[in-house]
Amino acid sequence: MNNLVSTRRGFLTGATASLALIAGLPHAAFAFSSAQAETLITKTVSDINSIINSGKSESAMYRDFEKVLVTYADMPNIARSVLGPIARSTSAAQLNAFTSAFQGYISRKYGSRFREFIGGRIEVKKTQKINSIYDVSCTAILRGEAPFAISFIVADKTGKFIDLNIEGISLLKSERAEIGALLDKAGGNVDTLTAGLK
Amino acid sequence: MKHFVLVMSLSCLLAACGTQTPTVGTSDPYETSNRQTHEANLKLDRAVIKPVSTAYGTVVPNPVRIGVSNVSETLGLPSVVINDVLQFQLGDALHNTARFALNATFGIGGLFDPATIFGLEERNTGFADTLHAWGTGEGNYLVLPVYGPSTERDTVGLLVDIALDPIGSVLDPSLEDLPLALKFADIADTRYRYSDLYESVIYDSADSYVQLRLTYLDRRRFELGVKATQDATPDQENQAYSIYEDFYE
Numbered sequence: 001m002n003n004l005v006s007t008r009r010g011f012l013t014g015a016t017a018s019l020a021l022i023a024g025l026p027h028a029a030f031a032f033s034s035a036q037a038e039t040l041i042t043k044t045v046s047d048i049n050s051i052i053n054s055g056k057s058e059s060a061m062y063r064d065f066e067k068v069l070v071t072y073a074d075m076p077n078i079a080r081s082v083l084g085p086i087a088r089s090t091s092a093a094q095l096n097a098f099t100s101a102f103q104g105y106i107s108r109k110y111g112s113r114f115r116e117f118i119g120g121r122i123e124v125k126k127t128q129k130i131n132s133i134y135d136v137s138c139t140a141i142l143r144g145e146a147p148f149a150i151s152f153i154v155a156d157k158t159g160k161f162i163d164l165n166i167e168g169i170s171l172l173k174s175e176r177a178e179i180g181a182l183l184d185k186a187g188g189n190v191d192t193l194t195a196g197l198k
Numbered sequence: 199m200k201h202f203v204l205v206m207s208l209s210c211l212l213a214a215c216g217t218q219t220p221t222v223g224t225s226d227p228y229e230t231s232n233r234q235t236h237e238a239n240l241k242l243d244r245a246v247i248k249p250v251s252t253a254y255g256t257v258v259p260n261p262v263r264i265g266v267s268n269v270s271e272t273l274g275l276p277s278v279v280i281n282d283v284l285q286f287q288l289g290d291a292l293h294n295t296a297r298f299a300l301n302a303t304f305g306i307g308g309l310f311d312p313a314t315i316f317g318l319e320e321r322n323t324g325f326a327d328t329l330h331a332w333g334t335g336e337g338n339y340l341v342l343p344v345y346g347p348s349t350e351r352d353t354v355g356l357l358v359d360i361a362l363d364p365i366g367s368v369l370d371p372s373l374e375d376l377p378l379a380l381k382f383a384d385i386a387d388t389r390y391r392y393s394d395l396y397e398s399v400i401y402d403s404a405d406s407y408v409q410l411r412l413t414y415l416d417r418r419r420f421e422l423g424v425k426a427t428q429d430a431t432p433d434q435e436n437q438a439y440s441i442y443e444d445f446y447e
Contacts, residue, residue, distance in 0.1 A: 133442045
């Protein structure tokens with residue numbers, strides 16, 4: 001409530017000044033809030049819940065899942081992050097190709113786990129701001145399993161999620177390790193790596 | 199008494215080692231030998247554990263397997279209660295005592311799990327967690343033969359749990375091997391139920407050694423962190439999040 005009041009006051013007093021600022025600062029920092037982070041993940045989870053229980057074929061579910069990732073996750077930066085330091089010496093075209101291949105690979109890899117989620121659901125619990133991110137904790141309730149904790153990490157800077165933790169296991173870290181190993185196998189060649197992910 | 203002495207001497211040994219917890223990152227100086235053990239474990243899984251688990255899962259009906267796992271868990275509860283007390287988690291000690299009382303009686307020797315219905319869900323712990331509660335760091339990463347991923351601290355914890363075995367000391371000698379047999383059946387059931395997930399990590403990843411190490415350490419730290427949140431300083435709590443600080447360079 002306090003936040004809302006101060007935001008509104010700030011808005012009223014600074015409304016005119018803001019217009020000038022927006023014109024002057026096209027890349028003004030993205031100001032995000034816990035409430036917005038939670039809304040983003042509530043939408044994400046609701047989309048995932050409907051995919052899980054849509055009764056569609058697995059390949060159709062993978063495509064829907066990829067759409068969810070592109071909409072709510074910061075895929076270009078996740079891809080750059082899992083690629084590691086080599087991303088700096090990679091051309092924009094190569095990075096785009098890698099991002100697109102990586103998205104498909106992630107959708108298939110984690111989408112194939114959806115079978116276990118059929119009939120289950122994910123509930124958003126609470127949101128905490130920690131430094132530059134929001135940790136949106138959720139509970140996954142699956143049939144015949146004890147409920148377990150998953151949490152989405154939403155970046156303040158872009159307002160999109162950049163990681164998913166399942167019982168403390170970070171998929172970002174896991175994919176960094178996996179893509180790192182695949183890159184080694186590809187002899188350090190990003191194009192070979194990208195081709196292998198398709 | 200002899201167990202108590204063993205526990206104390208092992209703990210002193212650990213304290214003398216003075217292992218520090220790398221709460222972020224990985225300390226794996228034994229990587230070469232760990233990788234060899236890991237490869238041997240994968241071979242064992244392919245040759246024995248997977249086929250046996252598949253046979254157990256296919257032949258024995260699900261309710262029976264759940265019952266067997268329940269009995270195994272119930273037999274482990276006295277040891278869990280001792281560790282709750284050692285960790286000064288008295289609420290959990292009461293919780294697990296009540297769980298044991300209910301499941302051992304109304305649950306017919308632990309075959310069924312009525313306690314969960316009454317809100318007394320499974321809250322597992324072991325001596326490794328007790329060592330953590332006493333301030334012992336996780337030490338270096340270790341891959342144990344057959345058992346798989348562990349750390350120096352968790353290995354000592356595991357050995358103490360096996361030595362402590364309060365239920366084994368009250369069981370009739372003819373039933374001495376029962377808890378171990380049930381434990382194996384429980385492991386086979388877990389391997390069968392999560393075979394897709396397990397195999398995707400173990401057999402479909404480019405470097406299964408690294409994946410398993412990462413998964414084990416993160417999961418353990420998360421498990422222990424949940425219990426320790428009330429004592430953790432904000433700094434400690436934030437360490438797990440430090441990987442996001444340089445996400446946007």
